[in-house]
Amino acid sequence: MSPESKRGAVRDLLLQLPFLLWLVVLWMLLWHQFTPLALVSGLIVAIFVTRVFRLPTVELVGRVNLWYVLVFVVLFLGAVVAGAISVAIQVFDFRRQPGAAIIEIPLRYADDIVMTHVAVTASLIPGSLVAESDRDRRILYLHVIGVRNRADVDAFRDGVLRWEKRIVRAVGSPEQYRALKADESRARAGGAR
Numbered sequence: 001m002s003p004e005s006k007r008g009a010v011r012d013l014l015l016q017l018p019f020l021l022w023l024v025v026l027w028m029l030l031w032h033q034f035t036p037l038a039l040v041s042g043l044i045v046a047i048f049v050t051r052v053f054r055l056p057t058v059e060l061v062g063r064v065n066l067w068y069v070l071v072f073v074v075l076f077l078g079a080v081v082a083g084a085i086s087v088a089i090q091v092f093d094f095r096r097q098p099g100a101a102i103i104e105i106p107l108r109y110a111d112d113i114v115m116t117h118v119a120v121t122a123s124l125i126p127g128s129l130v131a132e133s134d135r136d137r138r139i140l141y142l143h144v145i146g147v148r149n150r151a152d153v154d155a156f157r158d159g160v161l162r163w164e165k166r167i168v169r170a171v172g173s174p175e176q177y178r179a180l181k182a183d184e185s186r187a188r189a190g191g192a193r
Helices: 003-031 036-052 066-092 112-124 150-171 174-192
Strands: 100-106 128-134 139-145
Touching: 003 036, 066 112, 066 150, 100 150, 112 128, 112 139, 112 150, 139 150, 150 174
Parallel strands: none
Antiparallel strands: 100 139, 128 139
16 A cells, blocks of 8 residues: 555545544444443444445535524524424415425535535425435525515525525635635625626
């Protein structure tokens, strides 16, 4: 094994270590046993799972802005409550059926982590559900209820893109954050003319 491949293997192991530890803890919680045997068997299962069901290594950037995380959480909880109320109103409005649509949302700043956060956020807010995601083109397809016209589609798409921006501000990589700031600066400069 060459020194470069050894370094790559060690780097992959270090990046996978938090996931391995989480799987061990999950195993121990699953069996309600916090014993040395559960630790060893959990480690064996975790290694087996990560080697047999190999996923691409996801590198966490380690950038977390606590203020924007707090803003995200507060806005998210408000959106969940508002979404639940909206869905309840649509369900009990017997005069008309709620419209539904599959909406294509091309993400602007997303890597795998941000795309996953946006997909989970959009799915947890009542009224929408991820139908499909195109990882290569960074596109989410969401099934949405309460859509009646093109304006509703555009408003929903804009809302999801605002969630993407909030997520980038909270936990995005420095490059994503810089790209977001540059786009906002261009938009302000274009609007000032």
